[in-house]
Amino acid sequence: MGEFQPGGHSSGQSGLPGRRSLLAVAAGLVVTGLAACAQQPAAAPAQPPAAPAPGPASVSTPVMEAAGQHPVVPETRPAPPSKSQVMAEFSGRKPVEWGLAVTGVVSKTASTHAVLTFDACGGPQGSDCDQRLLKTLRKLNVPATLFVNGRWIKANPGLAADLAADPLFELGNHGFRHQPLSVSGRSAYGIPGTSNAGEVYDEIMGNQEVMERLCGKAPRFFRAGTAYYDDVAAAITNALGLVPVSFTVNGDGGATFPAPTVASEVGKIAAGQGSGHIVISHFNQPASGTAEGYARALPILLDRGVTFAPLGDTLPL
Numbered sequence: 001m002g003e004f005q006p007g008g009h010s011s012g013q014s015g016l017p018g019r020r021s022l023l024a025v026a027a028g029l030v031v032t033g034l035a036a037c038a039q040q041p042a043a044a045p046a047q048p049p050a051a052p053a054p055g056p057a058s059v060s061t062p063v064m065e066a067a068g069q070h071p072v073v074p075e076t077r078p079a080p081p082s083k084s085q086v087m088a089e090f091s092g093r094k095p096v097e098w099g100l101a102v103t104g105v106v107s108k109t110a111s112t113h114a115v116l117t118f119d120a121c122g123g124p125q126g127s128d129c130d131q132r133l134l135k136t137l138r139k140l141n142v143p144a145t146l147f148v149n150g151r152w153i154k155a156n157p158g159l160a161a162d163l164a165a166d167p168l169f170e171l172g173n174h175g176f177r178h179q180p181l182s183v184s185g186r187s188a189y190g191i192p193g194t195s196n197a198g199e200v201y202d203e204i205m206g207n208q209e210v211m212e213r214l215c216g217k218a219p220r221f222f223r224a225g226t227a228y229y230d231d232v233a234a235a236i237t238n239a240l241g242l243v244p245v246s247f248t249v250n251g252d253g254g255a256t257f258p259a260p261t262v263a264s265e266v267g268k269i270a271a272g273q274g275s276g277h278i279v280i281s282h283f284n285q286p287a288s289g290t291a292e293g294y295a296r297a298l299p300i301l302l303d304r305g306v307t308f309a310p311l312g313d314t315l316p317l
């Protein structure tokens, strides 16, 4: 993969016919600067919840959300395979790709909308909440997909419930321990990744269970800690019924960019009216330039006709 500027990139704005093509577009994308996602996993994370027993062919979600008791439209989704089933199917497979946009990971959508995604990585330096950023999104009525790590939820149960109950936001799974998703122990930004198919299962489904209780339904989207995957781990994610997600635009460089840089990087999506873009930033670093950068960029993008949607409205079921 070639070098890539931290600011992300934009290409192939139109005529994206489908998921298979999206994956092709995604190949070769390398973005640096995800420092906020590069925090070490918690020193002594709790064990993921016990894997649910293999269920029936389909399961129905609860009809009430855990937070706020809002009714939830029942949906039927295939029950995910068990941990033992995942290990049996994937343990013998050798990964051939490693990075931010490997086969099976979605980096773009075919939508005319732009998707803003914000991660909350958790951990000792990553469990705060950027309320100013959330206030800006609410004030401008700009929807977003929030990828939330299990450690962050544990540190912010009330906030997590509030976000789950806010219709402006869609919550995605950002892993249980915030590990790069590998079946061979590959590392990213110095963080050791999961080391086998069973650990991949735990990283995904440990937080999935937490979030299902929080949201009243299972998240559909997953972003690995650091956003690094290998192709086998990406395949496991898909097999578990989640879409592994990367990005096209690195909006805040892991919450390291000053506000003017955030504004200019996010502002790049204006060139394509936002179409198809997935922008990554963070909402767990209130001392960063992220909130101010978005406060500057979003009114301009809205004036230019850019529209925003959560991932769930832009990717086919």
Ligand SMILES: [Zn+2]
Residues within 6 Å of the ligand: 036, 037, 038, 119, 120, 121, 174, 178, 224, 225, 226
């Ligand atoms: Zn992260």
